[in-house]
Amino acid sequence: SQQGEEDPQALSIQEGENATMNCSYKTSINNLQWYRQNSGRGLVHLILIRSNEREKHSGRLRVTLDTSKKSSSLLITASRAADTASYFCATDEAAAGNKLTFGGGTRVLVKP
């Protein structure tokens, strides 16, 4: 079963624009992670935010976490064609024992 649900399912933007995607989850978590997957490849870890953190930055990425609403967002600023990929949120559930549960992903297309 999938804990996280990403929104939107797909996103198409022009190069230079910002891309925002959201993730909602259902149970208490230790941390929430975002991964990127290029077509036909494995997943690459982008950023991890712990349950006691509210915001985290890494380069052009900004992640927020609202544990009261059980939601997170990933913002990619000044997008590039190379950012075209699927983005997945994954939750490390407090009761699940170091096991990541992934959402269905947001497919992002950045047009040059």
Next chain:
Amino acid sequence: EAEVAQSPRYKITEKSQAVAFWCDPISGHATLYWYRQILGQGPELLVQFQDESVVDDSQLPKDRFSAERLKGVDSTLKIQPAELGDSAMYLCASSPGQFGSYTFGSGTRLTVV
């Protein structure tokens, strides 16, 4: 940079045949995971190992799937017999311990015909 190795990269097999996938995690990573990803969906956990022991295999279809991690290092996932619905990407990942990020391999794309 250390990587998780998986082989083969692609596999085409006929239904009812046996198929096996191999994974070599990052050296020193105690925890190893096998995920299955159907096209257009997120990965779903099949089995989790801590060293050589299975921690969670609740989503593993045990009538046809088996997984082992002898000596707590590399791991093999087997399907016998393969069914058409098994067509998917099989991803292996490892992590050093609790509450950290995973490192994924490039996956094995299985097509059952």
